[in-house]
Amino acid sequence: MAKRKPMQLELVLDNVPAQTSSRHQFRLDEHWIEYTLKRSLRRRSITFVIDEDGLRVGAPWHASLRRIESLLGRHARWITRKLGEWRARRPPPFTWQEGAAVMALGEPLTLALDPARSSTARDGNLLCIAANEAIEPGVLAAQVTAWLRSTAQGWFEQRAAHYAPELGVPLPAIYLSNARSRWGSCHPDGRVRLSWRLIQMPPELIDYVVVHELAHLREANHSQYFWRWVARVLPDYEIRRRALRRDSHRYLFA
Ligand SMILES: [Zn+2]
Structure with a gap:
């Protein structure tokens, strides 16, 4: 293949997503094994990862499925053993009972x-x-x-009262939502809505969401000015933001 000039490569990257993800199944001995295939323009070799989410395969953009699955077949014993280890480690599904x-x-x-x-x-x-x-x-x-919700209401109000003066915004009315995918939202009239499920998280992550929504009373967008307000109150907000993205799936139990 002819070597591309850097300019052309950039155009290719513009038009094609840098990574795609798809689910596949293949037969390994007696069993069907599901895996997630992530193709990437940057990847040069085929890689396997097995963790609590199962088997993930990383592959170069043009690697054929046949080549990928023949490699999986060659590592069949390792894959079966690792998947078994993770299955054994997985906690039993949550049940509402004493001791949970x-x-x-x-x-x-x-x-x-x-x-x-x-x-x-x-x-x-x-x-x-x-x-x-x-x-x-x-x-x-x-x-x-009900206990988590009432704890959430008191905690969120107290944290908002703590941070509102630092941002120079009036203390908003805090309402609880039941959202699983949206932790908070802010209405221009000064109402802040926070998911009660946040109360499950460590205080530093709750504070990030509270400050994020309060900062929207300053800037109703995600411009650099908005992030400057967030950073003024929480200089390490990026670490908290990443942790929230990484961990939030753990707090969706009910
Ligand atoms: Zn926002």
């Missing part, structure tokens, strides 16, 4: 039933529920969620 753990402010709280109580309350690393063993999983879920 929910996250609050980045810490696991173990659910404990305590019929002597009149309301749900945290006690160290326990979340004590005013109920006995006869409680239905759905009722338990509702009680824990």
Whole structure:
């Protein structure tokens, strides 16, 4: 293939996505194995990664599926063993019962039933529920969620009160949302909406979302001026932003 001039290469990169991702299946001994294939213009060799998300294959843009799967076949024993190890390590699916753990402010709280109580309350690393063993999983879920929501409301209001003066914005009214994919939003009239699910995260990530939404009261966009306001209050905001993107899937339990 003729060597491309740098200018032409840039045009190619403009028109084609730098990476594509697709799901495939192939037969390994008796089993069908699913994998994610990521093709990239930059990649020069075929690579395998096995982790909690299963098997991911990285390949150069033009590598044929036949070549990829013949390589998978050659590493069949390694792949089967690694997939088995991860499957064994995977935690059992979450069930609403005594002893299960929910996250609050980045810490696991173990659910404990305590019929002597009149309301749900945290006690160290326990979340004590005013109920006995006869409680239905759905009722338990509702009680824990109600506690998380009320904790979220108080925490978010307090953090907003802390940061609003630093940004020089009036203290907004905080509303809770039930969103799984959008942690916060800000209305131009000064209402800030935050997902109650955020309360499961460590305080530094909650603070990032609070500051992000408050900074929108300064700049209703994501311009450099907006990010300058965020950075003024949280100089390390980029680290928090990356951590939020990386970890947020862990906090979508219910
Ligand atoms: Zn934003």
